[in-house]
Amino acid sequence: MALAINILLFVLSCVVLIISGSFLVRSFSKIAAFLKMSEFILSFLIIGFATSLPELFIGITSAIAKNPALSLGNVIGSNIANLTIIIGIPILLVKGIKIRTKTLKKDSLYMFFIATVPLVLMWIGKCLSRIDGIILVAIFVLYSVWLIKQRKAYSAKFEDHIGRAEIVFNVFIFIIAVILLYFSASFTVKYATMLSMDLLLPPIFIGLFILALGTSLPELTIGFQSVLKKHPDIAIGNIIGSVVINSTLVLGVTSMIYPITADLLLFFTSMGFMIITAFLFTTFIESGNKLYWKEGVAMIIIYVFFIMMEMYISRVGGV
Numbered sequence: 581m582a583l584a585i586n587i588l589l590f591v592l593s594c595v596v597l598i599i600s601g602s603f604l605v606r607s608f609s610k611i612a613a614f615l616k617m618s619e620f621i622l623s624f625l626i627i628g629f630a631t632s633l634p635e636l637f638i639g640i641t642s643a644i645a646k647n648p649a650l651s652l653g654n655v656i657g658s659n660i661a662n663l664t665i666i667i668g669i670p671i672l673l674v675k676g677i678k679i680r681t682k683t684l685k686k687d688s689l690y691m692f693f694i695a696t697v698p699l700v701l702m703w704i705g706k707c708l709s710r711i712d713g714i715i716l717v718a719i720f721v722l723y724s725v726w727l728i729k730q731r732k733a734y735s736a737k738f739e740d741h742i743g744r745a746e747i748v749f750n751v752f753i754f755i756i757a758v759i760l761l762y763f764s765a766s767f768t769v770k771y772a773t774m775l776s777m778d779l780l781l782p783p784i785f786i787g788l789f790i791l792a793l794g795t796s797l798p799e800l801t802i803g804f805q806s807v808l809k810k811h812p813d814i815a816i817g818n819i820i821g822s823v824v825i826n827s828t829l830v831l832g833v834t835s836m837i838y839p840i841t842a843d844l845l846l847f848f849t850s851m852g853f854m855i856i857t858a859f860l861f862t863t864f865i866e867s868g869n870k871l872y873w874k875e876g877v878a879m880i881i882i883y884v885f886f887i888m889m890e891m892y893i894s895r896v897g898g899v
Contacts, residue, residue: 583778590771594794596764597634602801604630604757607750614747628821631802633758634795635826637765638787639834647773649842651834652708653787654795655826656850659695661796662819663854663861664883670803670815671876677812678870684816687727688865691820692858694719695827699851706844708835716832723824768794784842788850788890816865823858846890853886 635658639651671677679685697719701712708716768791776786799822806814834840860882864875 583775586771586774586778590768590775590790593764593767593771594791596760597768598794598797600757600760600764602798603753604633604761604798607754607757610750611747611754628818628825631798631818632822632825632830633761634765634798635830636833637761638769638791638795639830640837641762641766641769642773643834643837645769645773646838647769648834648838648840649782649784650769650772650776650787650791652831652840652842652847653784653850654791655787655830656784656847656854657788657792658796659823659826660850660854660857660886661792661883662799662822663857664879664886666796666799666803667815667819667861667871668876668879668883669800670807671871671879672873673804674807676870676872676876677807677815679812679816679865679868684813684820685866687817687820688862690723691823692855692862694723694824695858696855698827698831699848699855702847702851706841708831708840710836710839713832713834713836716828717836718832720825720828720832723828782843782846784846784850785890788846789887816871819861850886850890853889857882857886 635651635654638654639648642648642650642654697716698708698712701708701715705712772786772791776782799818802818803815806812806818831840861879864871
């Protein structure tokens, strides 16, 4: 009975988390569009940050609850989902996404190298310490500053005719969404922790699959909207931004609050798979001027393979 109640409350918390995250992204993107920011800066710094707020709130609340492995699994799982099914589904929807700027290729390469940093730090210290957290946050700040200085290279402006009254309304929705996001994240972490104990599963495992898919839905929403409105740079930039922000800011802030330790077998296999996925994504971006539907299918298959691999490892390893 207790297990059924925990599952129900966990699902309800996730639903509120997803809905509040969706409203936050919509309102945040309207505000940024009103400021006439370039598409890639908008997608990376604004929408990328907004869609990563569920992961950030999960990280903060899990660290406060002294269960940061939940956040670690959430970040790794979200990154893998973003680089596979979250971008793969929009690619299939429009039968291919054109890569309109050369800067996307360069930034996808930077994303790959930045995504490897947590793996290296974990390998060195067997955990992500507070010092590691400072390093990760510093990387995020430095990269963001560099990106802003390079903003002239991203000339395409996001055009959306928005009046002042609509902006005031969206600011109000944004504030409400942030409040809901914080409390829903807190309850999600609470009941995810209870579920991990009830099902005798490590917290990183819960984060890798259940939480990761839920917190990645805002990116999927943005991906759909941007490709349908003929703004493919936003879809790709959002994925790159989310992976960078998750790997640096989210893990950095979480480990600064409470050092991150986890089941090393699950961590290194899942993190290794994430690096391979990031490499394949970067290769797809670098190989031409378009992401074709075949590459979209490949991305989705890669995610299915990831699930099967982790399930097998958890059984063999006795997790």
